[in-house]
Every structure is written in C-alpha cells, then in structure tokens.
Amino acid sequence: MDPAVAEPEPATRQPVLSLRGISKGFGAVQALTEIDLDVHAGEVVAIVGDNGAGKSTLVKILAGVYSHDTGSVSFDGQPVSIGSPAASRELGIATVFQDLALCDNLDVVSNLFLGREITKGTLDEEEMEKRSWSLLRQLSARIPSVRIAVASLSGGQRQTVAIARSLIGEPRIVILDEPTAALGVAQTAEVLNLIERLRERGLGVILISHNMADVQAVADRVVVLRLGRNNGNFRVPDVSYEEIISAITGATDNVVTRRAEARNTERNAS
Template identity: 70%
Template sequence: MQARERLPAKGERILSLRGVTKRFGAVSALTDIELDIHAGEVVALVGDNGAGKSTLVKVLAGVHQPTAGSIEYMGRPVTLDSPAKALEMGIATVFQDLALCENLDVVANLFLGHELSPWRLDEVQMEVRAWTLLKELAARIPSVREPIASLSGGQRQTVAIARSLLLDPRIIMLDEPTAALGVAQTAEVLNLIERVRDRGLGVIIISHNMEDVRAVADRIVVLRLGRNNGVFTPETSNQDLVAAITGATENSVSRRQGRLAAEAGGTTA
C-alpha cells in the first residue's frame, strides 16, 4: 500500500473535479461536473431523485470511472479505478445501508477486514482503540461489546462512521446519514458530523433533508439532471434552494412566501 498523503491544513483543497462526465451507453448521468472539497468543511450534495448525486459519490468512491474529465487529489491528477484505490488514497464512503454485521459486536464491526494482527486477533488492543476513537467522537455507545443488532439507528451510523475513520481518511462521504432516524438520533449524527469536520477532514453528505443540511453544511452544491446547478450557503432561502433543485421558480415555497409577504403588507397598511 502506498504511503498516505500528509494531513492537509484546514481550508486546503483536498479534492478537485473538473468537467467530470459519466455516461452509461446513451444516457449521461453526469455532465461537466465541477466540485472542490477542502479540509475542515462539510459540503452537502442535494438534488432531486435522478440528479446524479449517487453516481457522483460512486465515481469518487472508485465504483464508477468517469467517461471524461479530470480529478485532482492533493494537487495531483489521480485515477480512482477501484474502491480499494479510493480507500488507499484516503477517500472513505459510508453508504446508506451501512454494511454492518448485526450479529457481531461493535469492536468486531470496526475492525472487520482490518484486524490489527494478520495471524492472531489482538482483542485487547482492538477494544482499546475502539473505546479511544468512540470517546474522541463523544459517541453514545453503551459498550463496544454490544451487538450491532441491539443498537439504535443513530448508534449504528456512529459505528459505521467510526469504522471509516480507523482507515485514517482525508475525505469521508456520507449517503443519507440521517434517513429514517428520530429527532434525538438525528441530532446525535449531526453532532458527530461536526466533530469529524473538526478533525480536519473534508465531509461530503448527500441528504434530502434541508434542515439537516443547513445545520452542518458549509456549502450546498445543487445537482440537477446530472449537472451543476449552483453553490449556496446555509443561509440561502428555501425558495432559492427549491428553485435550483427543481428548476421551477414557481412552487409551494414561493407561493407561501408570497402569501406571507402579502399578509404582512396588509397588516402594516
């Protein structure tokens, strides 16, 4: 395995995509995508179903190879031709299904396939490392010997994220990290994302929940029909975000805001 890249300084550009295009036969899933990811920031990828979000993440994860365009990592051109290559370079992905083994405990899931000793499992050292990492993340896990099946959705997401951090990545991508979670579990995962950002990593999240996006994202990148359709801040109005995502300036959000503005004007008159 090649030596891992140095830890980038906060704000330094880690990843840069220029003109990335992905075609599946006659279908163009991505067209001329431009994207930059910096150390210590959370970038949210948002868009309607079929906008190209999952395809873009799979390109960055090495699952799909782009048809055209270039990718730079730490200032150098790279080819992400396999998931192993992406992991080796420091790009980790937590997909929505989490890929956890429910019959195994937290320690076993964290180190599955990456045991500390190739010939003999060092259970004590693995348990110590697991506790150390989970404490650094302020994770609410009752015990590292607890089976995954007994954990909540938020705790399972925490274990999946912690597992990716054991590989010492520079970028972590999270696919719908708060999907199907309750209010308390969602808050737990959002707090965890902030702590991962504070460790100096670049974080990419895919989410349909605009409130979650606003809570943690530093930038919001909108994809529409496989193309870039704007970069926004968390302070951007719902009307502008909905318009960028759907391509329609007239929608329920804009109509409601118009009614509220009209009512306010009538009250002050």
C-alpha cells in the same frame, strides 16, 4: 441563465479534493455532465438534488465503484485516478453508504476492524477494543459497550459505528450518503453531532441528503445537482431554504436566477 454560485474560495486555500468536468453515461442515459466540485479540509459540503439528479452516481465515482468517462480528479492539487474502492480508500476517501454494510451478528469491535484486524499471531482483541473506545470517544459517541452486538443498537448508534469504521484508515475526505434517512429526531441530532466532530478533526465531509433542515444545520456549502449538471453552489449563511429548492427544481423565474443576473450585472458594470 448561469446557475447562482458562491463567491470563490481564497486563492491561498487549496481544496483537498477537486473535480473538473466529470461526466458519466450508461448507454443512452447521461447520468452526469461536466460536474465541478471542490472540498476543503474542515468543510462540510452538502450535495442535494431531486431523484435522478446524479448524486448516487457521483458518490460511486468517488468511492471507486464507477469510473468516470471524461473529466479529471485532483487530490491535494495532484491528478489522481480512482480505479477501485481500494484505490479510493488508499487515496484518503472513506464512504459510508446508506445501507451502512454492518454485520448485525458481530459486536462493535468486530465491525470496526472487519478486514483490518490487529494480530499478534492471533487476534489482538485487547488492542482492538482499546482503539475502538478511543475512536468512539473522539466522536463523542454514545455506545453503551463495544462488545454489544450491532443488531441491538439504535439507528443513530449504527450510523455512529459505520462512521467510526470509516475513520480507521485515517481518511482526509468522508462521504456520508443519506446518514439521517429513516432516523428519529434524537437519533438525527446524534448523527449531526458526529458530522460536527468530523469537521472539528479537519476532515472534508461530503453530505448527501434530501433533508434541507439537516443540510442547513451542519453544512458550510450546498452544491445543487439537477439532471446530472451543476445548478448552484451556495454558502449556507447566504442562502434560504426557498432558494435551494428553486435550484433543485430548476424554476426559471425565481430568486436564484434573479440573484445570479444581478451579480452578473454588477460584475459587468465594474
């Protein structure tokens, strides 16, 4: 049975990022098999799946940490190669990993511009501070001071700093790996608001999450991975929590497979 799929995007709307037939193996273990994925500007695409579904491997391929074995990657319709993390960033893909990779002993400004410092012979602290506030205001971020040490920030505020840092290079695609993991209710709401701000800025967002409530709150589409393969591509307004879970678990007799069968029957009849 073919996995249920969303209706295709309008032909006039070209995806910013497009993956076709992406496969990746580690010795005898096949982590990904012929993965297809499209991400458009101003769209939040959630990638969900059980542990071992291949989500982390896919993220690391897009981030340039791993190279794929077969398949193709296109950016703005042009074939590209992502051979390293630097190549990924130069292409316009920013990745915020779950561990955030922040320096707790440094302040917000230093974390935002770490490795990208603005200099005029010496460090231009005033300009970096000005740009930091400008960027945080664009995200409607609630940071008390850009000179406060990151160690003293809440989980939601730390996630804010990590996301703001990813925007320094003006990316087209932002990947968020489990951004609300281990956060409380208020902090989760803060991060979800940040994702809304990214969409409003016209960025394509890839959201990796186990939290279906978060996914249904902010995502436009849900792409399900199961055992390293595509197993569903749904528009959020058209799918229920139960349908997503069915696609994740791979149940064979459920509303997902029945919907796919009904659509195939309708197409064949027409």
